[in-house]
Amino acid sequence: MTRPIYVALDTPDLERAKAIAARVKNHVGGLKLGLEFFCANGHAGVREMAAYGLPIFLDLKLHDIPNTVAKAVQSLSPLKPAILTIHASGGRAMMEDAKAAAPAGTKVVAVTVLTSLDGTDLASIGLADDPHAQVVRLAGLARDAGIDGIVCSGNEVAAARKAWPGGFFVVPGVRPAGGDIGDQKRVMTPRAALDAGASILVIGRPITAAEDSDTAARAIEATL
Numbered sequence: 001m002t003r004p005i006y007v008a009l010d011t012p013d014l015e016r017a018k019a020i021a022a023r024v025k026n027h028v029g030g031l032k033l034g035l036e037f038f039c040a041n042g043h044a045g046v047r048e049m050a051a052y053g054l055p056i057f058l059d060l061k062l063h064d065i066p067n068t069v070a071k072a073v074q075s076l077s078p079l080k081p082a083i084l085t086i087h088a089s090g091g092r093a094m095m096e097d098a099k100a101a102a103p104a105g106t107k108v109v110a111v112t113v114l115t116s117l118d119g120t121d122l123a124s125i126g127l128a129d130d131p132h133a134q135v136v137r138l139a140g141l142a143r144d145a146g147i148d149g150i151v152c153s154g155n156e157v158a159a160a161r162k163a164w165p166g167g168f169f170v171v172p173g174v175r176p177a178g179g180d181i182g183d184q185k186r187v188m189t190p191r192a193a194l195d196a197g198a199s200i201l202v203i204g205r206p207i208t209a210a211e212d213s214d215t216a217a218r219a220i221e222a223t224l
């Protein structure tokens with residue numbers, strides 16, 4: 001079976017990212033490289049991580065006018081990431097143009113409501129809907145834009161999948177039972193998130209901040 005865990009290698013330190021990848025590579029389905037890694041290591045760093053032979057999830061959460069996002073996606077195309085993130089709140093035209101610019105084989109997925117936000121945070125930026133309603137709204141927009149899927153928390157994935165049965169659903173904000181939630185606000189256990197309909201799980205600190213990342217990844221895998 002395809003392993004559902006993508007480990008988030010959130011570090012600017014290429015050697016540290018490589019060390020963790022080497023430890024966990026037999027227990028994860030892919031490597032997620034985000035802004036922290038990419039700003040420090042760029043294309044060359046991504047190529048080094050691709051050498052582990054696992055799919056690369058390039059999580060740059062692009063969010064700008066359609067032309068700028070499409071050109072940025074073109075600039076990333078030589079890396080042929082398996083998955084690339086944009087922000088759904090950039091709007092339908094931005095999502096359409098990002099997909100059109102992406103290489104064949106790259107899944108373009110849109111972040112809906114960050115898992116670090118709750119209803120109070122949405123109200124503070126002028127969004128009256130709660131996270132659940134906002135995720136379902138943006139899932140419909142992403143589906144209509146013709147991209148591949150969305151990023152949402154485990155709390156919304158069942159409703160989003162109902163609205164978009166063929167979508168690809170990325171779920172971060174994943175914590176083993178009793179795990180430290182840190183800056184996340186909408187969290188779920190790995191097992192519950194898969195049961196709710198997640199296609200893949202993004203897990204960072206529960207693995208990367210553990211004393212032994214290999215043991216932590218195995219323990220999480222055993223719950224699935």
Ligand SMILES: O=C(O)c1cc(=O)[nH]c(=O)n1[C@@H]1O[C@H](COP(=O)(O)O)[C@@H](O)[C@H]1O
Pocket residue numbers: 008010034059061085111113114115116151152172173174182184202203204205206
């Ligand atoms: O797009 C993402 O991956 C993402 C979206 C979101 O809403 N929340 C979220 O936490 N993420 C990413 O998922 C990872 C979560 O890391 P941990 O909280 O350490 O498990 C980080 O790399 C975040 O950038």
